[in-house]
Amino acid sequence: MIQEEGPGWRLARDFSRDGFPFLIGGELWAVELTEMEMKGLQALLVELDHQHKLICDQLMEEESITLELEQQEWWGCLDGTRDHWGLRVVLQGKGMRSRGLEGAWPAPAAQAFLAALRTVWD
Known part of the structure; x- marks a missing residue:
């Protein structure tokens, strides 16, 4: 079992x-998420972070940005400035047996959660 947590976030993996x-x-x-749900979430958040890194050098310090992305059953939003941003995610429960969820991590919990997600997933 791997468990990581900090102020405002938690992440655990137990196969x-x-x-x-x-x-x-x-x-x-x-x-709690299935392995497929987690793979989708991880891909979504890594892509949002990648897109933010591509444009953050073009932002002034106090300028805000909102990036939204939809992949498979997940929707995500990175919202903030070049240095401080939060994340919102929605698992869109489509179909009879699907479930949905909404969650968010404000800054700086979002950055810490994403760093832990990369560590736990690798």
Whole structure:
């Protein structure tokens, strides 16, 4: 089992748990995810971070930016400045047996969560 947490975020991976081996959380929320859901979330957040890095040098210090991205069943938003930004995600429950969720991490929890996500996933 791998567990990481900090102020305003939580991330755990435990492959001994059938069905929902991942847990993500924010200040007042947490949810367990399947491996496929987690792969989708990880891909979405890494791409949002990549897009932010591509344009952050063009932003003035106090200038704000909002990036939105939809991939598979996930929607995500990176919102803030070049140095301080938060993340919002939505798992769009489509279909009879699908579930949905909404979660968010404000700055600086968003940056810490994303760094931990990369570590745990690799």
